[in-house]
Amino acid sequence: METRLKLTNISKSFGDYNALDGINLEIKKGEIIGFLGPSGAGKTTTIKIITGQLKQTNGTAELLGRDTSKITHDIYREVGIVSDNSGVYEKVTVWGNMKLYADLLGVDKRVITELLERVGLSAHKDKKAEKLSRGQKQRLVLVRALMHKPKILFLDEPTSGLDPGTTLEIHKLLLELQEEGMAIFLTTHDMEEATRLCNKVALLNRGKIAEYGTPKELSLKYHEDRVFRVIKTDGYEEKLYDTDEDRETLSAWIRANEVESLHTSEPNLEKVFLRVTGRELV
Numbered sequence: 001m002e003t004r005l006k007l008t009n010i011s012k013s014f015g016d017y018n019a020l021d022g023i024n025l026e027i028k029k030g031e032i033i034g035f036l037g038p039s040g041a042g043k044t045t046t047i048k049i050i051t052g053q054l055k056q057t058n059g060t061a062e063l064l065g066r067d068t069s070k071i072t073h074d075i076y077r078e079v080g081i082v083s084d085n086s087g088v089y090e091k092v093t094v095w096g097n098m099k100l101y102a103d104l105l106g107v108d109k110r111v112i113t114e115l116l117e118r119v120g121l122s123a124h125k126d127k128k129a130e131k132l133s134r135g136q137k138q139r140l141v142l143v144r145a146l147m148h149k150p151k152i153l154f155l156d157e158p159t160s161g162l163d164p165g166t167t168l169e170i171h172k173l174l175l176e177l178q179e180e181g182m183a184i185f186l187t188t189h190d191m192e193e194a195t196r197l198c199n200k201v202a203l204l205n206r207g208k209i210a211e212y213g214t215p216k217e218l219s220l221k222y223h224e225d226r227v228f229r230v231i232k233t234d235g236y237e238e239k240l241y242d243t244d245e246d247r248e249t250l251s252a253w254i255r256a257n258e259v260e261s262l263h264t265s266e267p268n269l270e271k272v273f274l275r276v277t278g279r280e281l282v
């Protein structure tokens, strides 16, 4: 699969403070990679280096095969960026906001119609952006970043503060885009979101990638206390651990037909994160 982003041994110092220390990361076509880390871990610094806004102290960053320290503005025709300060024109309508970008990028009007339809904003196209709800505005920002069909999309906290319905819609759209081959670099504080969307996640802590793998791999790796919850036919619930003794007990219950159901409880990414960083995600 085609590599869309490759970071090799990236370090960044601000004076004698090492904000990033030896970051390696690769994103291929059709992959969603989660970049997770507590406040101050170095996420924004990494994104700035990738998008050419900041120069690394060491290492190389290649975006769509080009060295980011030498990229020119035309690369933005193939890159989409969604961040907080997304620059929606508040006094301009939804359609107008889309049209401004479409003209700039040479995108056909039909694409605007299609995208607004896809995220349920067609009915609001003549509303000024300032009148949109938070979720509607977030969807506007997202589709505006998509209209030129970027090969790679950078998403900074795409669903933070949104209701579950809108969040689901955005997730559905992102999974469709992934299916279409878009590579997505996602920062999020929402571990459920990371688990649902990401092929792999990198846990960034104090400027280093402390863990990297599929959400499942990481959850299992930190799964020390494997607990089984057993509901017995008499209605009682028992907890068993992954020990020889408890396994023997479980076999005996099964043989005696005393087990109604059996559940394993795996730790989620949130717990992994806390263990790795010792810090809450904020």
Ligand SMILES: Nc1ncnc2c1ncn2[C@@H]1O[C@H](COP(=O)(O)OP(=O)(O)OP(=O)(O)O)[C@@H](O)[C@H]1O
Pocket (backbone or CB within 6 Å): 014, 017, 019, 037, 038, 039, 040, 041, 042, 043, 044, 045, 046
């Ligand atoms: N221009 C700068 N000069 C000095 N230190 C900086 C500069 N930019 C960032 N830092 C420091 O580098 C570290 C990483 O910052 P960064 O903004 O990348 O964190 P982050 O992971 O994006 O955090 P958040 O989730 O809070 O946005 C922080 O300790 C920050 O204070």
